[in-house]
Amino acid sequence: MHQSTLRYKKARWLKIATLLSTASIAAYAWHSPQPVANGGTWLGYTLGTIAALLIVWLAWFGVRKRNYHSTSSTVQGWLSAHIYLGMGLLFIGTLHTGFQFAWNLHTLTYVLMCLVISSGFFGIVVYVRYPGPLSSNRDNRSQAELLAQLDDADRQVVSCSQMLDEDLRAAVDSSLEGTSLGGNAWRQLSKKDFSSVVINDKRQSNPNQRTVIAHFAALLGDNDPEHNANLRNIIEALNRRSQLLQRIRKDIRIRAMLDIWLMLHVPATIALLTALTAHVVVVFLYW
Amino acid sequence: MTIHIIRTRITSNGEVADGHRKLSQDHVDIGASNEQDIQLDWPNVRLRHASLEYQNNRLQLVARSEQGVSLNGKTVQQAWLENDDQFQIGNHHFRVQLTADGLTVNVDVDETTARPAYKPFQTRLADSGFSKRRWSWGLLLAISLIFLAAPLLQRYVLADDTDIPLLPNHSLWNSGEFHPAHQFFADDCSQCHQQPFAQVENSACMTCHQEVATHADPQRFAIDELQNADCQSCHKEHNGRTELITGDKQLCVHCHEDIQHFSNGNSKQANIHDWRLSHPEITLLTPHWQQDSLEWQWAQQNAAQQPQEQSGLIFPHDVHLAPEGLDGEDGNPKVMQCNDCHQPEPGGRGMQDINMEAHCDSCHRLDFDADNPDLFVRHGDIGATLRDIAGLKGLTELKSSLNGRTAAAAKEPSLQRPGPNKRQQQQALTLIELASELIEKRGCVTCHEVSRNTAALESGDLISAWNIRPVNVNRRWIDDAEFDHAGHQSMACTDCHSGAQTSEHSQDVLIPSRENCLTCHGNPGDSSLIDSQCIDCHSYHLPEHGWMNTTGEAQ
Numbered sequence: 001m002h003q004s005t006l007r008y009k010k011a012r013w014l015k016i017a018t019l020l021s022t023a024s025i026a027a028y029a030w031h032s033p034q035p036v037a038n039g040g041t042w043l044g045y046t047l048g049t050i051a052a053l054l055i056v057w058l059a060w061f062g063v064r065k066r067n068y069h070s071t072s073s074t075v076q077g078w079l080s081a082h083i084y085l086g087m088g089l090l091f092i093g094t095l096h097t098g099f100q101f102a103w104n105l106h107t108l109t110y111v112l113m114c115l116v117i118s119s120g121f122f123g124i125v126v127y128v129r130y131p132g133p134l135s136s137n138r139d140n141r142s143q144a145e146l147l148a149q150l151d152d153a154d155r156q157v158v159s160c161s162q163m164l165d166e167d168l169r170a171a172v173d174s175s176l177e178g179t180s181l182g183g184n185a186w187r188q189l190s191k192k193d194f195s196s197v198v199i200n201d202k203r204q205s206n207p208n209q210r211t212v213i214a215h216f217a218a219l220l221g222d223n224d225p226e227h228n229a230n231l232r233n234i235i236e237a238l239n240r241r242s243q244l245l246q247r248i249r250k251d252i253r254i255r256a257m258l259d260i261w262l263m264l265h266v267p268a269t270i271a272l273l274t275a276l277t278a279h280v281v282v283v284f285l286y287w
Numbered sequence: 288m289t290i291h292i293i294r295t296r297i298t299s300n301g302e303v304a305d306g307h308r309k310l311s312q313d314h315v316d317i318g319a320s321n322e323q324d325i326q327l328d329w330p331n332v333r334l335r336h337a338s339l340e341y342q343n344n345r346l347q348l349v350a351r352s353e354q355g356v357s358l359n360g361k362t363v364q365q366a367w368l369e370n371d372d373q374f375q376i377g378n379h380h381f382r383v384q385l386t387a388d389g390l391t392v393n394v395d396v397d398e399t400t401a402r403p404a405y406k407p408f409q410t411r412l413a414d415s416g417f418s419k420r421r422w423s424w425g426l427l428l429a430i431s432l433i434f435l436a437a438p439l440l441q442r443y444v445l446a447d448d449t450d451i452p453l454l455p456n457h458s459l460w461n462s463g464e465f466h467p468a469h470q471f472f473a474d475d476c477s478q479c480h481q482q483p484f485a486q487v488e489n490s491a492c493m494t495c496h497q498e499v500a501t502h503a504d505p506q507r508f509a510i511d512e513l514q515n516a517d518c519q520s521c522h523k524e525h526n527g528r529t530e531l532i533t534g535d536k537q538l539c540v541h542c543h544e545d546i547q548h549f550s551n552g553n554s555k556q557a558n559i560h561d562w563r564l565s566h567p568e569i570t571l572l573t574p575h576w577q578q579d580s581l582e583w584q585w586a587q588q589n590a591a592q593q594p595q596e597q598s599g600l601i602f603p604h605d606v607h608l609a610p611e612g613l614d615g616e617d618g619n620p621k622v623m624q625c626n627d628c629h630q631p632e633p634g635g636r637g638m639q640d641i642n643m644e645a646h647c648d649s650c651h652r653l654d655f656d657a658d659n660p661d662l663f664v665r666h667g668d669i670g671a672t673l674r675d676i677a678g679l680k681g682l683t684e685l686k687s688s689l690n691g692r693t694a695a696a697a698k699e700p701s702l703q704r705p706g707p708n709k710r711q712q713q714q715a716l717t718l719i720e721l722a723s724e725l726i727e728k729r730g731c732v733t734c735h736e737v738s739r740n741t742a743a744l745e746s747g748d749l750i751s752a753w754n755i756r757p758v759n760v761n762r763r764w765i766d767d768a769e770f771d772h773a774g775h776q777s778m779a780c781t782d783c784h785s786g787a788q789t790s791e792h793s794q795d796v797l798i799p800s801r802e803n804c805l806t807c808h809g810n811p812g813d814s815s816l817i818d819s820q821c822i823d824c825h826s827y828h829l830p831e832h833g834w835m836n837t838t839g840e841a842q
Contacts, residue, residue, distance in 0.1 A: 032535065032811055032812075034523070034533040034534055034535035034538075035523055035526055035529045035530055035531070035532070035533055035534060036526050036529045038462075038463070038525075038526065039462075040462075040523065100462075100463055100526075102461070102462075102463060102464070103459075104458075104459055104460065104461050104462065105434045105459050105460055106462055108430075108434065143410060147408070147410070181408040181410065182408045182409045182410040182411075182414075182415075183408075183409055183415070184409070184415045184416070185412055185415050185417050188409070188410070188411075188412060188415060248410075251410075252410045255410075255411065255412075256411075256412050259411070259412040259413070260412060262419065263412055263417055263419055263422075266419040266422075266423060267419055267422035267423040267425075267426055268426075269423075270423035270424075270426060270427050271423075271426035271427065271430055274426065274427045274430040274431055275430050275434065278430065278431070278434045278435040281435065282435070282460045283462075284484055285460075285480075285483050285484055286460060286462075286476065286480045287480075287484065287485060287486045287487070
């Protein structure tokens with residue numbers, strides 16, 4: 001995320017959201033609800049109405065950002081308002097509850113609201129923090145290009161292995177076959193390398209290809225210069241591949257970080273809109 | 288020149304398919320961009336990777352990127368193409384066939400091997416099976432079903448008390464814990480929420496609360512808000528153990544700050560908008576004896592002049608609360624405390640009645656004969672007392688005649704038929720002296736207002752000869768407000784009843800003034816004072832004014 005989104009028009013929406021939140025807190029402090037604070041007092045209904053309208057408007061950002069023909073402000077302006085008013089919603093929505101929580105639809109709606117806001121806040125953090133590392137890690141290459149390089153590196157490793165004995169070629173093949181990259185959401189987000197290699201009929205973990213490289217390095221000796229040269233070639237090829245794998249793995253992780261919050265933010269928003277609708281219906285159904 | 292392009296690729300179904308395309312131009316661009324004549328999808332392919340140029344009846348391959356192009360196994364930047372030459376861009380294999388006239392070029396693009404090798408890796412969250420759309424739909428359906436559809440089904444389609452295992456019910460809509468008083472029907476929402484999209488009606492409350500006192504006399508105050516108020520506007524449920532009664536003073540002040548206007552001048556109360564600044568002095572209800580009847584009079588607390596009462600009891604507080612104490616039963620001084628007499632009733636709200644036997648008897652022993660210390664006056668029954676005295680003193684005839692309430696006349700014996708003899712007259716005189724001593728000089732008169740009824744005495748009616756005024760110790764000084772002693776237990780009695788230790792006369796009213804209350808109780812928001820609302824002292828529902836029209840129908 002470009003910093004200018006947060007400072008859009010001299011942080012106009014930050015000021016508006018701060019004003020709105022402060023006014024809500026002041027009203028809550030001034031109000032003397034009877035018998036206790038909850039969503040059913042006049043201030044509770046007022047804050048609830050504002051919060052509900054804000055939720056719908058904030059969710060509408062998902063539509064607005066896809067509407068390329070819209071002339072209603074810029075997407076950057078909408079995003080800036082989306083961020084700050086979303087944070088303000090946390091105060092307004094919380095005050096609307098009167099801090100009454102239970103195992104019911106109403107608290108579920110509040111929890112979903114908090115989940116959407118917190119996931120959005122996480123999104124802000126990753127969008128401020130990760131684009132730089134992502135770009136420098138890729139070094140002006142796309143992930144597809146990195147993967148294509150990996151394909152080349154695989155061929156080079158296979159090519160180098162042709163000069164080795166059969167059992168060593170099998171180890172190389174198993175290291176290629178056992179290379180783990182990406183996978184499910186957890187594996188994409190994890191820094192851990194789940195690669196493995198089969199050496200001497202025994203499958204071992206092979207983080208950053210260190211196991212297979214160490215295996216070949218241990219075979220280096222003074223007796224056979226040609227064999228040593230072949231070993232050094234394969235070690236060099238495996239090292240280059242290992243560095244590339246680390247770069248791709250970091251790219252996958254950063255991309256996953258940039259995507260994961262939205263995986264939560266969007267479904268939670270739909271869930272929130274559903275729960276909010278049910279909440280409003282039920283409140284007036286059982287008025 | 289005409290370039291005939293045949294692209295052979297593997298479809299998504301895994302089948303091999305050919306695509307034919309003819310270009311009538313001398314220049315063909317190849318690359319990843321969608322502006323290229325032959326667009327290739329492969330990671331290594333640049334946006335503008337290479338081009339084919341037809342010049343002087345010859346076809347030239349020109350690389351547009353530093354990668355060059357692999358032609359017949361060698362990387363070149365530029366080369367003239369011959370028939371059957373093969374070059375590779377990414378994993379796309381090109382084979383060139385020139386026709387004999389040199390005007391048509393067939394380019395076979397073999398893309399069957401152009402399947403990215405990285406496909407087995409899941410490198411995007413979207414590839415990992417996590418779909419925002421799928422999760423969104425799933426949550427939408429789940430929440431709709433669990434929190435709306437299923438409870439609606441149970442509430443409005445099935446019988447309300449139908450409990451189907453695992454089927455979410457409308458308890459999920461319960462906005463908060465019930466007040467303990469309503470907990471017993473908490474599972475049945477329809478008890479209160481009888482109509483959808485309508486506020487709880489009074490008829491629901493009336494199921495149990497059939498008679499609810501109104502606030503003011505409907506004959507004098509024809510105010511619709513009083514007679515037809517909604518119960519739920521003041522009594523808020525689903526707040527747990529919090530009081531069901533709304534305490535906001537605005538509910539009262541709404542009318543009482545201009546009560547004269549609201550009541551069309553029928554109210555005798557002053558306009559009031561808060562406790563500390565505009566509440567009038569506390570008005571007390573005080574007993575006063577007029578001849579033989581007790582009257583209740585209003586007396587307003589006034590700092591300059593304390594109200595007086597007349598209960599019929601003679602009780603100097605200063606004597607009883609003397610710091611040095613009183614003569615105790617065991618001969619030692621007994622320092623009395625307030626709660627020796629004033630003991631709270633169960634619950635602690637008010638005080639128990641004070642009576643002779645429980646509170647006075649231990650000190651004020653009603654023995655009347657030094658030779659018989661175990662004989663006591665029967666408190667409250669002067670006839671029995673006179674008979675006891677007569678019996679004790681051997682005035683046997685007099686004792687039996689007192690049963691008929693008429694003793695032998697001491698002054699006019701001739702009134703008796705067949706007439707008292709001299710002995711009877713002497714007995715009567717003796718009894719009168721003994722009774723007078725007990726009643727008028729050292730016994731009853733200590734605590735009671737006693738007067739002699741000469742006419743009765745002269746008529747021989749000894750029982751009516753002394754008038755002992757009944758005692759009416761006031762228990763309720765404030766008529767339209769409540770004071771809870773239990774809520775003030777942390778204070779000493781004399782913090783409020785400050786005159787108790789110095790009051791010499793029973794007539795002194797020792798109820799504290801409003802000024803005393805103000806030392807602790809302030810308006811909501813007053814610093815260092817207790818937030819005090821109207822209903823802390825005053826009730827809304829006053830049975831003396833009749834019942835509310837809780838049906839909601841216009842009266």
